[in-house]
Amino acid sequence: MSHTPDHHSTDRPPAVAEAPPLAQGVDDEVIEANRRLFTGWQWWLFAALAVIYSGFHLFSLNVYPLETWSFRIVHICGALILGYGFYTGAQFLESHDGAQPRRWMTWLGYVLLLPAFYALFQVGMFWQAFQNGAMRIDPATEAWHFGLPLIAASAAGIMLSWIYRQTRGRMNIADLVLMVCALASAGYFLVVYNSPLRMSTGTSFAPMGISYAAIAGSLLILELTRRVAGLALVVISLVFLAYVFAGPYLPGFLGYPGLSVGRFFSQVYTDAGILGPTTAVSSTYIILFIIFAAFLQASKVGDYFVNFAFAAAGRARGGPAKVAIFASGLMGMINGTSAGNVVSTGSLTIPLMKKVGYPSRSAGAIEAAASTGGQIMPPIMGAGAFIMAEITGIPYTEIAIAALIPAILYFASVYFMVDFEAAYKGMRGMRSDEIPRFSRLVKQVYLFAPIIILVAALFMGYSVIRAGTLATASAAVVSWISPHKMGLRSILKALELAGxxxxxxxxxxxxxGIIVGVISLTGVGARFSSLLLGLAGFSQLLALFFAMCISILLGMGMPTTAAYAVAASVVAPGLIGIGIEPLVAHFFVFYFAVVSAITPPVALASYAAAGISGANAMQTSVTSFKIGLAAFIVPFMFFYSPAMLMEGSALQIARVGITATIGIVMLAAAVQAWYFGPVKAWVRLVLLVGAVCMIYGGIYTDVLGLVIGVLLYLMQRRQPADRHEKSAA
Structure with a gap:
């Protein structure tokens, strides 16, 4: 080979040592199109707020715990203030044009500050009244001096923010109004929920001020969600909110007696809704692991992970694609968002995949499938495991162990899909001069220590919070012996990044949480359960198929965490109602909520990958659906073979794991038309039958699938000439 002489040259090691720039920038912060980039005192202000926000959570979780509801209220309020500070509601003005916001908009913003600050002032007066022994606030005072000004300022501020355009480095007066409204809403909840009136929520005795604050708070949450996650989740939330008041007029199983505005909103901002399981997890486990991920980013561990993947798998055929599987799976597990991980690692792996011969749509699809798989990879599972533990009460460690075989099957499927496509198209791997030396990277293998410490601490019985804190601290300590040492400045930067x-x-x-509140307060989940029960009497497979469709539909366009939380509230109780074990039911729902990110027609991860690869978005989503096909089959096997979730004897678990893996290989062969050589259409069909038999998990189906696999293998080995001819083509 042409590069062989260079391999022995004296200056070779330094040249290879420079290879890691191939993976530089993986840890760089992704700046969204609507994200402000502050300078000067504004940068210092919001950087300090972000550091304080992250530090507040570390302190409260480890040193001085707050009362639960108060902690969650502050948690949401802080995110609203930071969110409205960092993310704009309209397009930015270009600074080089010299354009300025229209004067009347600015003056209207200042006018709206008056009712916002007045509502905040009234919160202080209410607190003073309770301190002086008052039992409740006069309803007229709550309405005219707090509730109506707050709602008016919130609604008008949101609408003004849609048209108020400012340069990227400047704060927006409309968003300042919303930040004050967030403080006023949260302040009221802190005052009332720390009084005996907390017990009145959901009753006719509840003060209307709770409903006013909840309406304003819900509006602020919906608007921030629109800015940071798009319209999909907002539209779904509005549909559910409309159902609260339209439900009494709907026919059939959707109908219910109805709730008044006051009664519903007096409950939605409690642990039955917004302060419920989703916020419980985001305020503890998720924020902690975001801080952990930020510390890893600050110490440049992401760059190391990707370089390690290049060194380990880069030489294999289709090398960059296999690097994407390893690196994106690992990073996606930590950062908890499929689309976000596609942007961070895909900007590196997708161009390299195209360079070795993958079409644009395949390169994007592989990255999307791998990043999505990170959400089902234990031990972190993109925070999904923590939400599942919170909802089901099943210990976290049990959930992480149960996720092991399904995750292996998913990544095995993606790996062999990639490998067989590379073999079919005769792709090469990367040359040794294109990748860093493995021997060099092994010397820094200690950078894996924080993740190892995290896993070890969890399985030694430490709480998730304590284990996450130890792992975060270890990330800083480990950096001291790495090229990217974390001093005080870097630690503060990591806390700011986490915020x-x-x-x-x-x-x-x-x-x-709004959707979960609607489901729990209207009882629509129970009615859906009865519908599933009726279908199960007809056919359990039909009931499972229907549950799959609903889980995917609910998850489309939504981040994984929200998709699972909603699907778990709607679909999982119905599956449990037809006799499925809670762990199996929740894993079934979780998998389909996750793979909604690569399911056409709304596939967030695939669309993000298409934006990088330059391919058609729909073609990319169809291809990623094909690559991740195993994720659509394996969940059905949870029901027919619970040993996949580690439920059964060691022998049963081993047999199911091995046979299902072989079945996954045969599935990949059927999809990619390569099984030890190119295969004809009828062979692909037989391979598909054999794959389903192996994945199914029954002893007789396993034997049948194994026989099919062996016979086709022997047949393929007798056709070397055709295989080589096809490979050359």
Missing amino acids: TMSIQIIAVCACA
Whole structure:
């Protein structure tokens, strides 16, 4: 080969040592199109707020716990203030044009500050009244001096923010109004929920001020969600909110007696809704692991992970695609968002995949499928495991162990899909001079220590919070022996990064809490369960198929965390109602909520990858659906073979794991038309039958699938000439 002489040259090691720039920038912060870039005192102000926000959570979780509801209220309020500070509601003005916002908009913003600050002032007066022994606030005072000014300022501020355009480096007066409204709403909840009136929520005795604050708070959450996660979740939330008041007029199983505005909103901002399980998880586990991920980013561990993947898998055929599987799966597990991970690692892996011969749509689809798989990869599972533990009461460690075989099957499927496509198209791997040396990277293998410490601490019985804190601290300590040492400045930068990274997921969890509140308060989940029960009497497979469709539909266009939280509230109780074990039911729902990110027609991860690869978005989503096909089959096997979730004897678990893996290989072969050589259409069909038999998990189906696999293998080995001819083509 042409590069062989260089391999022995004296200056070779330094040249290879420079290879890591191939993976530089993986840890760089992704700046969204509507994200402000502050300078000067504004930068210092919001950087300090972000650091304080992250530090507040570390302190409260580890040193001085706050009362639960108060902690969650502050958690959401802080995210709203940071979110409205960092994300604009309209397009930016170009500074080089010299354009300025229209004067009347600016003056209207200042006018709206008056009712916003007045509502905040009244919160202080209410607190003073309770301190002086008052039992409740006069309803007229709550309405005219707090509730109506707050709602008016919130609604008008949101609408003004849609048309108020400012340069990227400047704060927006409309968003300042919304920040004050967020403080006033949260302040009222803190005052009332720390008084005996907290017990009145959901009753006719509840003060209307709770409903006023909840309406304003819900509007602010919905608007921030629109800015950071798009319209999909907002539209779904509005549909559910409309159902609250339209439900009494709907026919059939959707109908219910109805709730008044006051009664519904007096409950939606409690642990039955917004302050419920989704915010419980975002305020503890998710924020903690975002801080952990930020510390890893600050110490440049992401760059190391990707370079390690290049060194380990880069030489294999289709090398960059296999690097994407390893690196994106690992990073996606930590950062908890499929589309976000596509942007961070895909900007590196997708161009390299195209360079070795993958079409644009395949390169994007592979990255999307791998990043989506990170959400089902234990031990972190993109925070999904923590929400599942919160909702089901099943210990986190049990959930992480149960996720092991399904995750292996998914990544095995993606790996062999990639490998067989590379073999079919005769692709090469990367040359040794294109990748860093493995021997060099092994010397820094200690950078994996924080993740190892995290897993070890969890399985030693430490709480998730304590384990996450230890892992975060270890990330800083490990950096001291790496090229990117973390001093005080870097630690503060990591805390600031964590504060900004957390905005999206907290907004999404709070918005999902609105949907969960509607489901729990209207009883629509129970009616859906009865529908599933009726279908199960007809056919359990039909009931599972229907549950799959609803889970995917609910998850389309939504981040993983919100998708699972909503689907778990709607679909999982119905599956449990037809006799499925809670762990199996929730894993079934979780998988389909996750793969909604690569399911056409609304596939967030695939669309993000298409934006990088330059391919058609729909073609990319169809291809990623094909690559991740195993994720649409395996969940059905949870029901027919619970051993896949580690439920059964060691022998049963081993047999199911091995046979299902073989079945996954045969599935990939059927999809990619390559099984030890190119295969004809009828062979692909037989391979598909054999794959389903192996994945199914029954002893007789396993034997049948194995026989099919062996016979086709022997047949393929007898056709070397055809295979080589096809490979050359």
